Amino acid sequence: MPIRVEGANEVKRALRKFDPDLYKEMNQEIGTALKSVSNEAKTLVPSSFLTGAMDDGRERMSRTSRSRAFPAYNSSTIRKGLTYSMARKKGNTRGWTAAYSLLNKSAIGSIAEVAGTKHPYGDPNSKSNNPQAGRQFIEALNEDIGSIKGVGKGRGRLMYQALNANQGKARDAVLAALEKAAAKYKAATR
Amino acid sequence: MTILIPIVSEFQNKGFKQAEKQVGVLDKGLKRLAVTLGTALSVRKITQFTKASIKAFVEEDKAVQALARNLENLGLAYDVRPIEGYIRELQYATGVADGELRPALQQLVTSTKSLTTAQELLALSLDIAAGTGRSLGSVTQALGRAYLGTNTSLTRLNIGLSKADLSTKSFSEITEQLTKQFSGQAQRAAGTYAGQLAILSAAAGDAQEILGEKLVRSITMLLDEDKGVPALAGAFEKMATDVGDIAVGLASITKQIKSIGGLLPGGGLDILAIPVIGPYLDFLRNRGREEAGKAQSKADAIARANAKEQGMQRSRALRVETAITKQKKEQNKVTGEANKLAKAGKTFDDELISLEAALKNQELSENEVIRLRLKKALLNENADNAEKLAKKLAESQAELLRLAQFKPTDPFQAWIDSLNTVRNQLGSIGAGVAPTAPGGMISQQPIVPPSIVPPGQGGYIPPSITQEDLFDAFGRGSGVTAPTVTINVTGTGTLSDETKKAVVDAVVEASSQGYGTGWFRTTGVYAI
Numbered sequence: 001m002p003i004r005v006e007g008a009n010e011v012k013r014a015l016r017k018f019d020p021d022l023y024k025e026m027n028q029e030i031g032t033a034l035k036s037v038s039n040e041a042k043t044l045v046p047s048s049f050l051t052g053a054m055d056d057g058r059e060r061m062s063r064t065s066r067s068r069a070f071p072a073y074n075s076s077t078i079r080k081g082l083t084y085s086m087a088r089k090k091g092n093t094r095g096w097t098a099a100y101s102l103l104n105k106s107a108i109g110s111i112a113e114v115a116g117t118k119h120p121y122g123d124p125n126s127k128s129n130n131p132q133a134g135r136q137f138i139e140a141l142n143e144d145i146g147s148i149k150g151v152g153k154g155r156g157r158l159m160y161q162a163l164n165a166n167q168g169k170a171r172d173a174v175l176a177a178l179e180k181a182a183a184k185y186k187a188a189t190r
Numbered sequence: 191m192t193i194l195i196p197i198v199s200e201f202q203n204k205g206f207k208q209a210e211k212q213v214g215v216l217d218k219g220l221k222r223l224a225v226t227l228g229t230a231l232s233v234r235k236i237t238q239f240t241k242a243s244i245k246a247f248v249e250e251d252k253a254v255q256a257l258a259r260n261l262e263n264l265g266l267a268y269d270v271r272p273i274e275g276y277i278r279e280l281q282y283a284t285g286v287a288d289g290e291l292r293p294a295l296q297q298l299v300t301s302t303k304s305l306t307t308a309q310e311l312l313a314l315s316l317d318i319a320a321g322t323g324r325s326l327g328s329v330t331q332a333l334g335r336a337y338l339g340t341n342t343s344l345t346r347l348n349i350g351l352s353k354a355d356l357s358t359k360s361f362s363e364i365t366e367q368l369t370k371q372f373s374g375q376a377q378r379a380a381g382t383y384a385g386q387l388a389i390l391s392a393a394a395g396d397a398q399e400i401l402g403e404k405l406v407r408s409i410t411m412l413l414d415e416d417k418g419v420p421a422l423a424g425a426f427e428k429m430a431t432d433v434g435d436i437a438v439g440l441a442s443i444t445k446q447i448k449s450i451g452g453l454l455p456g457g458g459l460d461i462l463a464i465p466v467i468g469p470y471l472d473f474l475r476n477r478g479r480e481e482a483g484k485a486q487s488k489a490d491a492i493a494r495a496n497a498k499e500q501g502m503q504r505s506r507a508l509r510v511e512t513a514i515t516k517q518k519k520e521q522n523k524v525t526g527e528a529n530k531l532a533k534a535g536k537t538f539d540d541e542l543i544s545l546e547a548a549l550k551n552q553e554l555s556e557n558e559v560i561r562l563r564l565k566k567a568l569l570n571e572n573a574d575n576a577e578k579l580a581k582k583l584a585e586s587q588a589e590l591l592r593l594a595q596f597k598p599t600d601p602f603q604a605w606i607d608s609l610n611t612v613r614n615q616l617g618s619i620g621a622g623v624a625p626t627a628p629g630g631m632i633s634q635q636p637i638v639p640p641s642i643v644p645p646g647q648g649g650y651i652p653p654s655i656t657q658e659d660l661f662d663a664f665g666r667g668s669g670v671t672a673p674t675v676t677i678n679v680t681g682t683g684t685l686s687d688e689t690k691k692a693v694v695d696a697v698v699e700a701s702s703q704g705y706g707t708g709w710f711r712t713t714g715v716y717a718i
Contacts, residue, residue: 007200089194102194154195159195171197
């Protein structure tokens with residue numbers, strides 16, 4: 001569960017404007033904490049998948065009307081996409097914005113992350129020529145990358161698994177860095 | 191697709207606060223708008239209704255006047271009120287608004303020039319319109335055109351009339367067929383819910399027109415006092431607003447009265463029974479009725495005067511028309527007699543007579559006959575025949591021109607050659623012959639007469655021609671008999687010209703009649 005705080009963005013804005021050094025120091029501490037999680041997630045990415053059947057490096061042609069074909073498995077692409085962000089994100093419809101976030105940017109990485117979270121045995125309404133394709137694909141992911149970890153919507157194989165394994169240490173470090181920077185700023189401006 | 195996992199999130203209430211603020215402003219605005227609309231709408235609606243009522247009355251009055259003018263122009267200038275009554279009854283019977291019936295009747299009257307026929311056709315049009323779902327205007331237009339002989343519009347109505355029907359049947363037969371086909375449709379349509387609603391709507395429209403008439407009358411009364419429309423325009427708006435406010439107040443009082451059980455046992459509401467206001471309203475109503483009665487009396491008097499005047503005009507127009515008809519008849523009589531005389535004159539036309547006589551001649555060539563016939567056609571002013579003959583004459587002329595350009599070989603050349611041979615032979619025996627013309631033809635120069643030498647001086651005495659001589663010449667079976675002509679010339683000296691010509695003529699005539707002739711001479715120098 002993400003921690004919801006008030007004033008994080010104001011702290012960031014004030015530090016960036018009035019104390020850039022402190023801002024950099026804070027970002028460095030937060031980045032270290034987030035990077036530990038993303039690096040842990042990168043270690044979960046196998047070098048090959050399905051004994052190389054999806055790891056031949058070529059893009060499959062779509063047989064449907066989709067403009068983009070199913071992405072080929074590429075471990076380096078997945079690892080590259082596992083990263084973090086310290087920029088404030090766009091708010092959701094309920095008014096919440098992410099001040100710090102972990103990201104899984106690549107398409108194949110996102111598939112590996114969440115495939116099977118909704119239908120653990122494949123989509124029953126799948127139009128595939130092989131009705132068991134979804135289930136076989138999810139089973140292969142579970143076998144090669146790992147089973148889905150997490151609770152509720154926060155479930156996945158890579159970043160979510162790493163965050164779950166981190167047991168909140170990164171989150172606490174981010175909050176500590178924010179409080180520390182805020183205290184320093186208050187002390188400096190007092 | 192990027193999966194975003196928020197580590198630290200913050201609630202941004204700025205947007206929500208702004209939204210709440212805007213919603214509050216909107217709410218206040220809506221409340222103000224509702225209050226404004228609530229107060230303004232009723233007055234505006236009443237003003238609109240008042241204007242619509244006046245507009246409806248003005249349009250109806252315009253249509254009535256147009257119909258009356260049309261009837262008057264067609265010589266059917268009856269009193270319009272019975273016609274208006276007929277239209278009103280028809281409106282309530284069929285549910286078709288008088289705004290549609292009046293133009294339809296006007297159109298049919300224009301086409302038929304008869305009010306009775308127009309009314310019959312209007313009834314038929316209503317049946318057809320109800321049966322086909324088409325507008326009354328299109329049906330009356332089609333029937334009006336069909337009455338005048340143009341049946342094309344009837345085919346467009348798709349009412350089961352074939353082209354054969356329209357081309358072979360008369361208008362009365364067509365209307366009879368349509369009457370059988372669509373009889374009672376309008377009455378049946380009026381009995382339906384839609385028809386009943388239409389009748390109610392027509393009644394509401396009439397009520398609006400009546401209200402408009404009263405309003406216009408009140409404006410007219412005010413105009414007499416104020417002497418000016420601009421000043422009245424503002425006053426009229428104020429009046430409408432006041433009337434609207436009064437209506438709202440009345441509604442409010444009525445609602446309160448209803449809440450305490452009403453004033454009448456039957457559940458109806460008599461606004462005159464409203465305390466305090468009721469007597470005033472009763473006074474106003476009575477005043478309005480008096481004014482309406484006066485206006486009606488005045489209108490009746492004007493209508494009677496108009497009717498009298500129209501009657502006199504009709505009488506005058508009838509007299510004038512009778513005189514014109516009589517004059518036309520006399521003129522037609524004179525024209526007819528003139529035509530008869532012209533026809534009789536043609537009978538004795540010298541030129542025509544000579545042409546007829548010329549045409550009797552059997553020896554005329556084809557070209558000449560055509561010329562004579564063409565001239566005769568022109569004199570008789572028969573354009574069609576003249577055109578045909580002119581064409582035929584042109585063809586004949588072309589044929590003659592072609593023949594003129596044709597150059598045949600001379601079939602008489604052989605004769606000329608034979609004659610020349612005879613001349614040469616005669617010349618070889620010393621006979622006098624005429625000189626030959628440059629073209630080989632015998633010269634017209636007279637032959638030099640022979641000087642017949644009497645016997646004893648070298649002259650030749652031809653013996654008598656016997657039958658045996660002719661047999662020798664033509665054969666026994668030729669049937670030629672010997673003539674009995676014997677010319678003996680004796681004496682001395684020269685013969686006179688008459689004698690020589692007589693001899694030559696006799697010989698030539700005998701020869702031309704087929705008798706064999708011969709010249710024999712005993713002596714002489716010249717011969718014929």
